[in-house]
Amino acid sequence: SDIPGIVSRVQPFLGQLGTTPAVDTPDSHNAGDFGQFLIGAPHDYGIEAGGISQLTDGHMDINRVRAGAVLFAPVRVPGGGVYVGDMHAMQGDGEIAGHTADVAGVAVLELTLIKNMPIDGPVLLPVPEDLPRLARPLTADERAAAEQLAAKWNGTIEKSLPLSFVGTGANLNEAVDTALERAARFLDLTVEEVKNRTTICGELQIGRYPGTVTATFSVPEEILDRVGLLEIAQAQYL
Numbered sequence: 001s002d003i004p005g006i007v008s009r010v011q012p013f014l015g016q017l018g019t020t021p022a023v024d025t026p027d028s029h030n031a032g033d034f035g036q037f038l039i040g041a042p043h044d045y046g047i048e049a050g051g052i053s054q055l056t057d058g059h060m061d062i063n064r065v066r067a068g069a070v071l072f073a074p075v076r077v078p079g080g081g082v083y084v085g086d087m088h089a090m091q092g093d094g095e096i097a098g099h100t101a102d103v104a105g106v107a108v109l110e111l112t113l114i115k116n117m118p119i120d121g122p123v124l125l126p127v128p129e130d131l132p133r134l135a136r137p138l139t140a141d142e143r144a145a146a147e148q149l150a151a152k153w154n155g156t157i158e159k160s161l162p163l164s165f166v167g168t169g170a171n172l173n174e175a176v177d178t179a180l181e182r183a184a185r186f187l188d189l190t191v192e193e194v195k196n197r198t199t200i201c202g203e204l205q206i207g208r209y210p211g212t213v214t215a216t217f218s219v220p221e222e223i224l225d226r227v228g229l230l231e232i233a234q235a236q237y238l
Helices: 034-038 049-054 140-152 172-187 191-200 221-226 230-237
Strands: 013-018 070-072 083-088 123-125 160-168 202-208 212-220
Touching: 034 049, 123 230, 160 172, 160 221, 160 230, 172 191, 172 202, 172 212, 191 202, 191 212, 212 221, 221 230
Parallel strands: none
Antiparallel strands: 013 083, 070 123, 123 160, 160 212, 202 212
16 A cells, blocks of 8 residues: 655665575575475475475564674575675564565675584574663663672572574464574573573564564573673673
8 A cells, every 4th residue: 555655764674684595495485484485386496395494594574684783694505605685774573564665775794604503593683772671681770789689588690691583484373483492402491491581581573474583582691602602792782
């Protein structure tokens, strides 16, 4: 529908930022939701159901993948094959209209190869202002109040920083399960703990309808250190 005269804010981001999948796939279908249309398709890009696991979810349409964010992408082919595209001028969570205002632009990336990081899908460190309120690192005053209460009850305060895990699937339920399971495997936590952390100190956000989400939550610093992300997270948020 036409909506002439409406005013919005420009906050550009990349709808596509990722690495090349291990199956020949149109860039628009390199995600677990849009990729469903390729299963059993009669053309050259048709895949078996198992081919979904060879995608890299490079087509996310997540509005937090913007200037200043840090994105970790899985590597499925030699060289990685980093690609960008689909720049949007703005977009509310969910891209519920199925499109937004696409624009031309220039993206400047800084790439770092991290070997032997067993991620199943993209992991995101959004810019601080894009973090869900409950996932934001404690302020000095908040930490002081928490430490005072902990001392009263002879407890300790967890030191943690946020991570955001991308999940995709045929629908939003599958996408949520994928995000939670990816986070649990990578961090060596139970899915139940990931659910609790996402509820208490994080949030689920819809990247794109029908099936792309992010699960963002606070992760203990000792776990971040074990998986090799502590220094990067500290540089982003402290």
